[in-house]
Amino acid sequence: MNRYISFERPDGxxxxxxxxxxxxxxxxxxxADAWLKDVLAGDLATLPATGEFAADxxxxxxxVPNPEKILCVGxxxxxHVAETGREQKEHPAIFTRWADSxxxxxxxxxxPPESERFDYEGELAVVIGKGGRRIAPENAWEHVAGFAxxxxxxxxxxxxxxxxxxxxxxxxxxxxxxxxxVVASDVEDLxxxxxxxxxxxxxxxxxxxxxxxxxxPTVIAYCSTFTDLKPGDVIASGxxxxxGDKRKPPLYLKAGDTVxxxxxxxxxxxxxxxxxx
Numbered sequence: 001m002n003r004y005i006s007f008e009r010p011d012g013x014x015x016x017x018x019x020x021x022x023x024x025x026x027x028x029x030x031x032a033d034a035w036l037k038d039v040l041a042g043d044l045a046t047l048p049a050t051g052e053f054a055a056d057x058x059x060x061x062x063x064v065p066n067p068e069k070i071l072c073v074g075x076x077x078x079x080h081v082a083e084t085g086r087e088q089k090e091h092p093a094i095f096t097r098w099a100d101s102x103x104x105x106x107x108x109x110x111x112p113p114e115s116e117r118f119d120y121e122g123e124l125a126v127v128i129g130k131g132g133r134r135i136a137p138e139n140a141w142e143h144v145a146g147f148a149x150x151x152x153x154x155x156x157x158x159x160x161x162x163x164x165x166x167x168x169x170x171x172x173x174x175x176x177x178x179x180x181x182v183v184a185s186d187v188e189d190l191x192x193x194x195x196x197x198x199x200x201x202x203x204x205x206x207x208x209x210x211x212x213x214x215x216x217p218t219v220i221a222y223c224s225t226f227t228d229l230k231p232g233d234v235i236a237s238g239x240x241x242x243x244g245d246k247r248k249p250p251l252y253l254k255a256g257d258t259v260x261x262x263x264x265x266x267x268x269x270x271x272x273x274x275x276x277x
Contacts, residue, residue, distance in 0.1 A: 001265065003180035004044060004146070006036050006061040009053070014061065017053075018044075019180055024058055026051035036181075037064050037232025040129040040145045044183065062102040062177040063148045064127060069233045070097040070175075071223050072123075072152060074165060076212050076238025083246040092214045092222055095165040097152070097236070101175040108274040109153050110173030111253060117156035118174075118253040118273070121239035122197030122205050122261035125150035126216055127181050128233040135224040140217035143229065144184045149261040149269035150236045151176035151197075153253075156245045176261065176271045177234070190216075193264030195240055200257055204247070207240035209263075214238075 003019040015028030016036035027047045028034025039047060074093035075081045081088050103109065111118040129145030153175060159168025187193070190209055197205035214222070219235060244251035253259065257273040 001186045002044070002183040003267070004036060004063075004183070005178070005180045006063060006065050008059040008061060010057055014065065019055065022055050024053045024055050025049050026053065035066060035232075037067060040127065040231040041131065060104040060106060060179060062104050063125070063181045064177070064232045064234060065102065066099050067232045067234045068230045069227065070099065070236065071233070072097055072169065072236040073214065073219055073238040076214055077207060077240040078211070078213060079207065079241025080239055080243065081213075083241045083243070088213065092219060094223065095169055097170045097175055101170045101172055102177050103173055103175060103271065104177070105179035105269050105271070107176070107271060108173065109151070109176060109253065109259065109271045110171075110274055110276050111255065112155065112171055112276045115155045115157050116252065117245060117250070119154045119156050119244045120197055120199065120204070120253060120259050121152035121154055121243055122195050123150040123152055123236045123239050124193070124195055124209055124263055124266070125177060126220070126235040126237055128229050128235070129231055131228065131230040131233070133224055133228045135220055135229070137217040137221045140220040141184065143220060144216070145231070146181040146183045147187060147190070147263070147266050148178060148181045149176075149263050149267055151259060151261050151269060151271060152236050152239060176259070176269050178269050179267060182266045187265060193266060196262045197242070198260040198262070199244070199251060199253070204244070204251065205240045205242035211240065212238060
């Protein structure tokens with residue numbers, strides 16, 4: 001299974017590469033920063049190696065550290081719609097997240113002092129490979145580079161200030177994304193992969209991707225109608241039921257907690273939680 005990561009080299013420059021066991025095969029041009037999003041429209045398998053590192057010698061970055069767009073699908077599992085008490089709409093709910101909110105696997109999710117309701121949302125992230133506008137659903141898979149686990153960490157206090165989600169959805173240090181991108185063609189049965197979230201080892205979310213209300217081709221077609229999707233853009237496809245805010249009693253994240261988001265063969269994203277200093 002081909003897994004690609006973004007990372008910081010020992011000399012401090014940024015790059016991307018392929019994981020091979022305990023090695024990282026560097027695929028970025030040397031001597032300067034190199035970005036995964038710049039090569040996603042091509043054939044990753046044909047990229048020449050420019051170096052090699054031990055995996056523990058590099059610092060992981062979010063899978064795509066600098067996407068032009070992060071589009072998030074709200075209310076895409078019926079269980080989550082039901083627990084929020086909202087009405088299922090005819091079209092997907094889409095909100096945005098900023099790239100500077102992203103953190104890598106192993107990095108800490110940061111609870112700001114303004115929040116007492118810091119929540120998890122395990123999700124499947126779709127990474128766009130070939131860009132496009134008004135992509136037909138039947139052609140959507142041609143535009144997908146791969147998949148990764150995502151944690152749409154949410155500041156519920158601020159999310160509920162008004163009817164718009166954005167103030168609670170894009171705080172620095174809240175969007176876990178990683179550890180790696182699995183190439184789409186390597187995932188034989190995406191629908192059967194389960195989105196599972198654990199807090200301190202306790203399973204709190206668990207549903208198959210097949211339970212989405214709007215599947216990936218539908219979401220890509222919808223989003224590409226109102227915006228031009230670019231290589232490296234990220235679509236966080238929605239969270240299942242079981243979010244902390246709706247549990248009885250609520251389960252909010254606090255310093256010392258650990259959150260894991262697992263998506264079958266795609267992998268597991270792990271982030272500890274700290275309070276903002």
